[in-house]
Amino acid sequence: MELLPALAISASGLTAERLRLDIIANNLANINTTRTPRGGPYRRQVPVFAEKLQEALKPAGAQFKGAGVEVAAIVEDNTPPRRVYDPSHPDAGPDGYVALPNINVVNEMVDMITATRAYEANVTVLNAAKAMTLKALEIGR
Template identity: 35%
Template sequence: MTFDAIGIAGTGLTVHRKWLDAISDNIANVNTAAATDGAAFQQRYVLVENGSDSPGVFVAGVELGDAEGRLVHQPDHPLADADGYVRYPDIDLGDQMSQLILAQRGYEASAAVVDRAKTTYEAALQIGRS
């Protein structure tokens, strides 16, 4: 019970790291082209749940976005079909950048909680030694 703050903040660190990983994948593949007879890169969404047996939050899984994507007319692209279309993921880069900022700030907040809890526990140990 004494170290609950560190444990709970640690679960937040893990969730935000996984969220950052998903966003990184989405941003890295925003311009990934595919042939029209194939699937577009599918956006990653991290699903999070409250802990049932222990406090904190946990990654429940990853949900994938639409494989249809969007068709773009690029007749000079090597993957273009007979009509000149290529399939791209339907990912909004502006939305991903906003999500990136939120995930980064959440990660930083959880890290700050771990740091402050550690400092508090160390101070309590020092009081006990006196």
């Protein structure tokens, strides 16, 4: 395995997971936001990852190989907003219910843990590639 592509793949994973953590933090920060510029409560955002492919440098029968991951889009979760009965809330409807964001703290924490573990795995790959490179330089002396 070549080291530079491995580093690029891990770096793309680090970037994607960092963005995922930023989106999770944004979701948690807006857990009580009942008004947005578009109207209605804040809607949970979710990143969509896609595999980056690269054509191998072969003249005949070119194949595609993995080149990392990228964030293809950031989409809104379409689950309906939570409805809570609170007639004293300024955004309560005539029935006394308030539409709150469709964010579940437990789901966000699970997503945060998986993003953190994926980030750590990519850091481990980067450190292993660095150690192999240093060892190869020592051997070459």
